[in-house]
Amino acid sequence: MRKVADSTVRRLSLYLRFLDEFEGQGVETVSSEALAQRGGTTSAQVRKDLSFFGSFGKRGLGYFVPELAQRLRQILGLGRRYRVAMIGAGKIGSALVQYRGFQQRGFDIVSIFDVDPAKIGTQWNDLTVGSIDDLDRDLRAQPVDMAVLVTPAEAAQAVTDRLVVLGVKAILNFAPAQLNVPDDVVVKTVNLALELETLSYALSNR
Amino acid sequence: MRKVADSTVRRLSLYLRFLDEFEGQGVETVSSEALAQRGGTTSAQVRKDLSFFGSFGKRGLGYFVPELAQRLRQILGLGRRYRVAMIGAGKIGSALVQYRGFQQRGFDIVSIFDVDPAKIGTQWNDLTVGSIDDLDRDLRAQPVDMAVLVTPAEAAQAVTDRLVVLGVKAILNFAPAQLNVPDDVVVKTVNLALELETLSYALSNR
Structure with a gap:
């Protein structure tokens, strides 16, 4: 499969969200214009995004909602469930x-x-917070597909190295740190202060 | 000022974070290579990013840390404090x-x-949760620069419309909704499920 830009993948996720809504409402077909409007983009962009993955829709009829939704779920890897470990039991x-x-x-x-010993052993919904000391043992017994990292910046790389050894291939990182991982591991970093700074930049440069 | 890409602004934020650390450690100069390494990019990209905003650094000496940090703070609009309203008192x-x-x-x-009447009037640190019914009155009395939107999707646009009328020019949106705003209002949307989907996509297409 060709290399597809992150921004394309994000739009596919948005299209799928709208298709899910349409499916719930019993809508059977949707135009690229309608998808574009809901996704904040153009119909040409919608057609280009979808063309990466084959031929969809019929000229004049638009896209069949259940078919396109099902195909997008496959493309996005959503045809299965993922087991996720959360590292860091803070707010x-x-x-x-x-x-x-x-x-x-x-x-x-x-x-x-x-x-934190004060947090280890506490109940979070149906889960008991485990000690980071038991990470290797626990994840070997109960492997996960992904990890969500919510640690302080200074702890993030060391935990990441352990997760990589344990075979975790995808990390959603909330720590304000740049993580080094091998090529076969994907990291997405969400930095909330940085999001606010793109706003302060925009306010200051208008 | 020229239109600068969002991705450039995000890298400037990252550079500033590293410069802040260096400043704290008393480091006086830094090379574009060192900034690049910490920002997960190349030194050519660092030089290109900074060249948008003027001439920095001396060949062979690198960048002066306090000077570059100060300039980046100005560029990012961080030379002042911002008043932020939070809409939605959930988790x-x-x-x-x-x-x-x-x-x-x-x-x-x-x-x-x-x-939610159960939340209105409760204390969050030094703040009392106000009723959304009083939003207009309260924000007229105590104007804010930005809003963080953490409402359900179906409520997001209506609140946004009120914020726009109240003069809020920047919104950090956590609601899974595409917001329509006038051209002079900036919106950044953070969609956490969507971030996980870029990971499931990567896992499924390797």
Whole structure:
């Protein structure tokens, strides 16, 4: 498969979200214009994004909603569920564990680890916070597909190195740190202060 | 000023983070190579990013850390503090209010609003959760520069329209919705499920 830009993948996720809504409403076909409007882009961009993955839709009829939704789920790797470990049981971790959006899309947080003795052993929904000292043992017994990293910056790389050894191939990183990983591991970093700074930049340069 | 890509602004934020660390350690000069390494990019990219904003550094000496940090703060609009309203007092809102990264970079959350009578009137650190019904009155009395939107998708556009009328020019949006705003208002959307989907895509297409 050709290398597809991150921005394309993000738009595919948005299209799928709208298709899910349409499917729920019983809508059978949708035009590239309607998808574009909901995705904040152009119909030419929608057609280009989808053309990466084959031929969809019929001229004059648009796209068949259930068919396109199903194909996008396959493309995005959403035809299965993913087991996710949360590293760091702080405020952001707590919000993420209870964030329904993850589970709705097939991402199940199955374990939580922390370094703080006051947090280890506490219950979070159905999960018990484990000690980071037991990370290797626990993830060997109960492997995960992905990890969500919510540690302080200075701890992030060391935990990442352990996760890589344990075979974790995808990390969603909330720590304000640049992580070094081998080529076969994917990292997405979400930096909230940095998002605000793109806003302050925009306010100051208008 | 020329139009600068979002990705450039994000790298400037990263460079500034590293410069802040260097400044704290008393480091006086830094090479574009060192900045590049910390930012996960190339020294040519560092020089290109900075060249948008004038001439920095001396050949063979590198960049003067305090001078470049100060200039980047100006460019990013961080020479001042920003007043931020939080719309939605749920789990993610709670995590964000206590997230030190915002305040460290000059973003002060000064008010919180919710629609839920059980939350209205409760204390969050030094703040009292206000009713969304009082949004217009409260933000007229205590104007803000930015809003962080943590509402359900179906409520997001209506609140946004009110914020726009109240003169808010920048919105950090956590609601899984595409927001329509006038040209002079900036919106950054952070969609956590979507971030996980770029990971599942990467895992499925390797």
